[in-house]
Amino acid sequence: MVSENGRLMRAAVIHEYGDSSVLKNETAAVPEPGDDEVLVKVLYTSVNPMDWKMRAGYMKDFIHLKMPAILGIDVAGVVEKTGRSVKRFKTGDKVFGRASASRGGSYAEYTAVKEEQLARMPNNLQAREAAGLPVVAGTAWGALFEMANLKAGQRVLITGASGGVGLAAVQFARNAGAHVIGTTSGANAKLVKEMGANEVVDYTKGDFSKKVHDVDVVLDTVGGDTLSRACSVLKRGGVIVSLTGPVAPGVAEKLGITAKYSSVPSDGSRLEKIAKEIEAGRFRIVIDREFPLERIGEAHVLSESRKAKGKIIIKI
Numbered sequence: 001m002v003s004e005n006g007r008l009m010r011a012a013v014i015h016e017y018g019d020s021s022v023l024k025n026e027t028a029a030v031p032e033p034g035d036d037e038v039l040v041k042v043l044y045t046s047v048n049p050m051d052w053k054m055r056a057g058y059m060k061d062f063i064h065l066k067m068p069a070i071l072g073i074d075v076a077g078v079v080e081k082t083g084r085s086v087k088r089f090k091t092g093d094k095v096f097g098r099a100s101a102s103r104g105g106s107y108a109e110y111t112a113v114k115e116e117q118l119a120r121m122p123n124n125l126q127a128r129e130a131a132g133l134p135v136v137a138g139t140a141w142g143a144l145f146e147m148a149n150l151k152a153g154q155r156v157l158i159t160g161a162s163g164g165v166g167l168a169a170v171q172f173a174r175n176a177g178a179h180v181i182g183t184t185s186g187a188n189a190k191l192v193k194e195m196g197a198n199e200v201v202d203y204t205k206g207d208f209s210k211k212v213h214d215v216d217v218v219l220d221t222v223g224g225d226t227l228s229r230a231c232s233v234l235k236r237g238g239v240i241v242s243l244t245g246p247v248a249p250g251v252a253e254k255l256g257i258t259a260k261y262s263s264v265p266s267d268g269s270r271l272e273k274i275a276k277e278i279e280a281g282r283f284r285i286v287i288d289r290e291f292p293l294e295r296i297g298e299a300h301v302l303s304e305s306r307k308a309k310g311k312i313i314i315k316i
């Protein structure tokens, strides 16, 4: 692969859609940042379920990948170079944010990221932890406060509370003064409580929706049957935000609830607000495992198992 600037980098590259074996450790061209982009030297990235959904081709109707492609959305690293119109960052700044897999993602030594998708890394946060934040914390924040308008004193149910999005949502909802109920399997109940849930329901021991009631807001990170059941725990006038698919037609009208499904748009200014929570010691990231970039395939297999407890971090 020939680079515009003559520089090459290590990267995990896919040439086709498929299982984790399509991820290959190769050499790729270092990208040139556009006018509104920042070239980031990537120290750590993380795996999100969206990464393996893209790799497998499940999202190819919405997100077009030009092969060969470099996946990876989360990024934490150091500014190497800035485009002409970039104002907020300079070479050497420590940053975190969201890269674009369709432009060239963060499973690489360098990635070019839009200025608006980056935030300054808080002083009390290591790059290893910052890399686990952008997608999950940005999604949890956007869903709870921008889409569901969660307020102090409200009751909120978070399904998949031990996952990346779930653990972020539990902490934000607790900090906002909500009464937090999380679903998880028994082994993760202690962790979810420690992170701020007032109540934990073990979804492996019967139908959780029979044990939860009068909820104002649901954040569903699981989908399928869980999503259908979660609608029934809401009060009339309640709001459900689903992350994996829409509520079935007619259900919201019948129950008198509002159902919202959309991808939460990413935004660096939201990450600045999250950085303040971290600086104030009100939020922490839970890391399940760390892999080197060379073992990205194993990291995808773990994420696809849907058993990760918090984040899977990748060291570049």
Ligand SMILES: NC(=O)c1ccc[n+]([C@@H]2O[C@H](COP(=O)([O-])OP(=O)(O)OC[C@H]3O[C@@H](n4cnc5c(N)ncnc54)[C@H](OP(=O)(O)O)[C@@H]3O)[C@@H](O)[C@H]2O)c1
Pocket (backbone or CB within 6 Å): 048, 049, 050, 135, 136, 139, 159, 160, 161, 162, 163, 164, 165, 166, 183, 184, 185, 186, 188, 203, 221, 222, 226, 242, 243, 244, 262, 263, 264, 303, 306, 307, 308, 309, 310
């Ligand atoms: N629309 C968007 O903008 C957006 C953004 C981010 C993520 N997402 C989607 O949201 C989903 C969650 O993402 P994530 O990063 O949080 O995933 P994740 O970290 O891989 O979630 C893993 C967790 O899910 C839990 N889980 C699995 N099945 C469950 C069930 N039936 N009930 C309760 N918990 C269950 C597991 O807990 P146990 O081990 O205890 O079972 C595990 O801790 C993914 O599908 C992702 O693609 C969408």
